[in-house]
Amino acid sequence: TQTVSQSDAHVTVFEGDSVELRCNYSYGGSIYLSWYIQHHGHGLQFLLKYYSGNPVVQGVNGFEAEFSKSDSSFHLRKASVHWSDSAVYFCAVGQGGRALIFGTGTTVSVSP
Amino acid sequence: DPKIIQKPKYLVAVTGSEKILICEQYLGHNAMYWYRQSAKKPLEFMFSYSYQKLMDNQTASSRFQPQSSKKNHLDLQITALKPDDSATYFCASSQDRTTNTEVFFGKGTRLTVV
Numbered sequence: 001t002q003t004v005s006q007s008d009a010h011v012t013v014f015e016g017d018s019v020e021l022r023c024n025y026s027y028g029g030s031i032y033l034s035w036y037i038q039h040h041g042h043g044l045q046f047l048l049k050y051y052s053g054n055p056v057v058q059g060v061n062g063f064e065a066e067f068s069k070s071d072s073s074f075h076l077r078k079a080s081v082h083w084s085d086s087a088v089y090f091c092a093v094g095q096g097g098r099a100l101i102f103g104t105g106t107t108v109s110v111s112p
Numbered sequence: 113d114p115k116i117i118q119k120p121k122y123l124v125a126v127t128g129s130e131k132i133l134i135c136e137q138y139l140g141h142n143a144m145y146w147y148r149q150s151a152k153k154p155l156e157f158m159f160s161y162s163y164q165k166l167m168d169n170q171t172a173s174s175r176f177q178p179q180s181s182k183k184n185h186l187d188l189q190i191t192a193l194k195p196d197d198s199a200t201y202f203c204a205s206s207q208d209r210t211t212n213t214e215v216f217f218g219k220g221t222r223l224t225v226v
Contacts, residue, residue: 034214034215036217042219042220043202043217043218043219043220044155044202044204044217046214046215049214090155092215096209097167097209097210098168098209099145099157099160099168100145101157102147102154102155102157104154104155105154
């Protein structure tokens with residue numbers, strides 16, 4: 001069974017704190033991984049993606065993610081969060097020719 | 113300036129009725145998708161189209177029918193609406209269906225079936 005799991009449904013952090021959002025996948029074959037952000041009442045916006053090469057990828061607004069084949073993971077990190085980072089974050093897995101499949105999302109709440 | 117336009121933004125429908133959700137993309141993309149988001153099943157993939165042809169259908173019910181009249185259009189017709197169909201429907205597109213292409217999303221149509 002091919003799955004994408006985000007173990008944390010909700011994460012609360014203070015502004016300026018670091019945050020790590022976990023994503024694990026179970027897929028066979030060649031895949032690509034991405035993260036999307038969804039602010040309340042809006043559609044999804046692309047943050048970053050990984051397909052090959054350097055396992056640490058940089059995205060917009062200071063986000064980065066690290067791919068680990070051994071752990072089947074693609075965790076998202078940010079060193080210092082801002083209140084505007086409060087949103088729902090989705091990990092997604094794509095496989096050639098098929099649509100992206102998303103995890104259940106992690107809601108991040110940033111407190112002042 | 114939105115590049116993927118979904119209409120309407122909000123929609124209230126009566127049980128048993130039929131509605132069409134509109135989606136147009138102005139990104140020059142060849143692949144388009146529909147996703148559904150509800151409290152019960154967050155962000156569920158429904159359909160994918162490539163060059164106006166259906167490529168993948170993950171929706172069990174035939175009440176959901178995508179319609180592509182033009183390359184940059186992918187509307188979603190829903191018949192015999194049920195309260196369980198209440199959700200936000202997102203249209204998305206990508207340059208093509210090959211690996212590693214970024215997917216862009218519209219702002220969604222929030223459908224409420226009463």
